[in-house]
Amino acid sequence: MGLDIRYPIGFLFSLIxxxxxxxxxxxxxxxxxxxxxxxxxxxxxxxLVMIIFGGFMLILAYTSAKKKAGKKEE
Amino acid sequence: xxxxxxxxxxxxxIMLIYFIFVLGIGWTxxxxxxxSTDFLEAGRSLPAWITGLAFIATNLGALEVxxxxxxxxxxxxxxxHFYWIGAIPAMIxxxxxxxxxxxxxxxxxxxxxxxxxxxxxxxxxxxxTFAVMTIFASGISMYALALLMETLLGWDFxxxxxxxxxxxxxxxYLGGLTSAIYNEVxxxxxxxIGFLPLVIIALIHIGGWEGLKSSxxxxxxxxxFEAGAYTESWRHMGNAESNPLGVGIMGVVVxxxxxLSFGYWCTNFLVVQRAMAADSITSARKTPLIGAIPxxxxxxxxxxxxxxxxxxxxxxxxxxxxxxxxxxxxYDKTIPMMLGYYFPTGVLGxxxxxxxxxxxxxxxxxxxxxxxxxxxxxxxxxINKSKSDxxxxxxxQLTTIFGILVSILAAYVASxxxxxxxxxxxxxxxxxxxxxxxxxxGMFWKRGTGHGAFFGLLAGTGAAALHHGLTVPxxxxxxxxxxxxxxxxxxxxxxxAQNFWTAIYAFITCxxxxxxISTLTKQLKTDGQLKGLVYSLTPKEKGEGxxxxxxxxxxxxxxxxISIILSILFW
Numbered sequence: 001m002g003l004d005i006r007y008p009i010g011f012l013f014s015l016i017x018x019x020x021x022x023x024x025x026x027x028x029x030x031x032x033x034x035x036x037x038x039x040x041x042x043x044x045x046x047x048l049v050m051i052i053f054g055g056f057m058l059i060l061a062y063t064s065a066k067k068k069a070g071k072k073e074e
Numbered sequence: 075x076x077x078x079x080x081x082x083x084x085x086x087x088i089m090l091i092y093f094i095f096v097l098g099i100g101w102t103x104x105x106x107x108x109x110s111t112d113f114l115e116a117g118r119s120l121p122a123w124i125t126g127l128a129f130i131a132t133n134l135g136a137l138e139v140x141x142x143x144x145x146x147x148x149x150x151x152x153x154x155h156f157y158w159i160g161a162i163p164a165m166i167x168x169x170x171x172x173x174x175x176x177x178x179x180x181x182x183x184x185x186x187x188x189x190x191x192x193x194x195x196x197x198x199x200x201x202x203t204f205a206v207m208t209i210f211a212s213g214i215s216m217y218a219l220a221l222l223m224e225t226l227l228g229w230d231f232x233x234x235x236x237x238x239x240x241x242x243x244x245x246x247y248l249g250g251l252t253s254a255i256y257n258e259v260x261x262x263x264x265x266x267i268g269f270l271p272l273v274i275i276a277l278i279h280i281g282g283w284e285g286l287k288s289s290x291x292x293x294x295x296x297x298x299f300e301a302g303a304y305t306e307s308w309r310h311m312g313n314a315e316s317n318p319l320g321v322g323i324m325g326v327v328v329x330x331x332x333x334l335s336f337g338y339w340c341t342n343f344l345v346v347q348r349a350m351a352a353d354s355i356t357s358a359r360k361t362p363l364i365g366a367i368p369x370x371x372x373x374x375x376x377x378x379x380x381x382x383x384x385x386x387x388x389x390x391x392x393x394x395x396x397x398x399x400x401x402x403x404x405y406d407k408t409i410p411m412m413l414g415y416y417f418p419t420g421v422l423g424x425x426x427x428x429x430x431x432x433x434x435x436x437x438x439x440x441x442x443x444x445x446x447x448x449x450x451x452x453x454x455x456x457i458n459k460s461k462s463d464x465x466x467x468x469x470x471q472l473t474t475i476f477g478i479l480v481s482i483l484a485a486y487v488a489s490x491x492x493x494x495x496x497x498x499x500x501x502x503x504x505x506x507x508x509x510x511x512x513x514x515x516g517m518f519w520k521r522g523t524g525h526g527a528f529f530g531l532l533a534g535t536g537a538a539a540l541h542h543g544l545t546v547p548x549x550x551x552x553x554x555x556x557x558x559x560x561x562x563x564x565x566x567x568x569x570x571a572q573n574f575w576t577a578i579y580a581f582i583t584c585x586x587x588x589x590x591i592s593t594l595t596k597q598l599k600t601d602g603q604l605k606g607l608v609y610s611l612t613p614k615e616k617g618e619g620x621x622x623x624x625x626x627x628x629x630x631x632x633x634x635x636i637s638i639i640l641s642i643l644f645w
Contacts, residue, residue: 002106003099005124005256009263012095016088016424023084023420040278043420046271053267 010058017050079226079414085423092427093241100245100253110466113250114446115182116351124259126364129348131258135436136218139376144405146380149318150304151644154373159331161369162637164339165362166630172340173349175517177358179606184343185451191516191607193524201451205444207502209477212440213484219433226410235485242437243478247471254438261431268428269375275416276382289385307644320568329574333581337510344443359626366633383408445473496554507577508534508584515588520608526592534584541579547572
């Protein structure tokens with residue numbers, strides 16, 4: 001109905017993902033985890049996964065819109 | 075060890091961005107709300123993947139995330155019975171057999187189906203009890219969220235309550251059911267991405283599945299069970315005493331797997347409404363099946379953290395322990411404690427946002443179901459019958475405000491009188507227990523009459539209350555737990571076993587009495603009136619024109635096979 005929900009999902013995930021990725025790169029926010037011998041930059045990895053998922057959603061929404069526009073022209 | 079969080083700017087930024095997007099979706103959809111059908115039924119225009127994810131997200135509310143993680147800590151892997159045998163067969167049955175009746179009958183709600191199939195009094199009973207139940211459920215969700223925010227973040231209880239209420243009110247008021255469904259899809263993905271890192275990190279930390287298994291074997295033996303009782307879902311179900319659930323195989327299969335799960339998934343308008351918003355009968359039938367796929371894997375997202383929490387708690391060197399409440403652990407703190415233990419600033423904000431999203435999706439689901447039932451089944455049916463569609467659109471919008479205000483009131487009642495809420499939830503359980511018998515006979519037995527359905531429902535509710543009043547679970551301390559009739563005829567090994575058997579007795583009573591009363595009373599509906607409402611009088615959905623892989627039956631078989639494989643893997 002009027003709005004392809006994949007656009008807001010894609011933008012939201014990309015935006016939050018970008019914030020987490022940058023935050024994970026520039027801060028030592030995982031020190032607590034290192035104490036438990038878990039060498040995982042959880043902010044960086046979560047951010048990257050969110051960017052990939054968000055981008056995937058945006059591509060799906062865009063191709064779907066193009067397909068619909070093509071059908072209308074026909 | 076009480077958990078409270080010290081959030082950074084990035085955590086608050088994530089929450090703020092999420093709120094802006096949620097409200098933005100409502101705002102964008104505002105201009106499309108031109109009729110009551112648009113507002114209350116999403117114009118029956120949504121594709122199956124959206125309604126399917128919303129179907130599961132609306133069920134992924136506070137009770138699910140907080141409650142099932144708590145159950146994972148308390149009962150171990152046996153909690154998956156609520157997801158596999160306690161959901162999947164019912165969702166397949168709804169998709170294959172029941173959805174065609176709901177969708178093709180053009181009923182706008184589940185109570186309206188009861189009116190078309192039976193009579194006005196059966197619809198009235200279902201509509202009024204459902205409306206009251208949903209609004210209390212929404213209030214309990216609000217109360218739980220505000221309490222959690224007060225405990226974790228030190229936010230003022232009133233502030234948390236009002237902020238969550240206002241956000242849900244704005245996006246539902248602006249965009250109706252479509253806005254609620256779209257936001258549920260967004261919330262679903264957010265819940266997955268918010269909790270997935272927690273599961274991965276915690277599993278790595280505890281040494282994978284094998285590490286968790288060996289830790290929980292020690293917990294099982296310490297609690298008087300065989301090793302494996304916390305990590306094997308069926309092997310210890312032979313009798314109630316040998317598993318942490320305290321329920322035998324009959325209680326799980328018949329009580330949970332049939333009566334309770336079919337009663338919830340096949341007749342509860344809260345979830346069925348999502349399928350009824352689909353753009354075609356095929357999409358409507360696929361909705362529960364698409365929802366069933368994530369449903370099968372949600373246990374890994376919410377139950378595993380609970381199991382890991384209890385394993386860590388039992389290890390004195392882990393530095394993690396669930397807080398104690400009275401004589402037992404405060405299991406409801408499992409998810410917040412795990413988030414605080416494993417998540418640094420950044421993903422902590424994401425995890426808390428996911429937690430808030432789960433509360434909001436539950437709240438919005440209840441509010442949209444309430445405003446549809448109130449507008450169509452109470453206001454239009456009994457108060458003001460023949461007004462214009464614009465009038466009912468306005469009533470639907472105003473009912474959203476009314477529903478939220480009553481939810482806030484219910485939240486304050488919950489905060490002041492916890493026992494009253496326990497009592498109300500008990501009454502709701504009595505009303506829900508026999509409901510599936512009424513629908514089963516309504517859809518598959520054309521001789522079922524309105525009198526049979528109505529008095530069968532009342533008798534089923536009465537039987538549930540009677541059974542509860544005459545039985546108690548071991549260790550019951552209050553009358554809300556049973557035995558309030560003064561005479562105890564049976565003691566159950568657990569409260570869960572008592573609940574499952576209460577449902578079984580209610581179902582049997584309703585089923586038998588509906589048949590007896592229907593046989594003794596005249597069927598007032600003609601075969602023509604029952605076409606599209608009863609199985610034997612309705613042309614079968616063949617899915618013609620669909621390729622084999624697009625047919626709902628194919629998807630149902632795939633879902634069934636996956637759930638059987640999962641059950642065998644964790645047998």
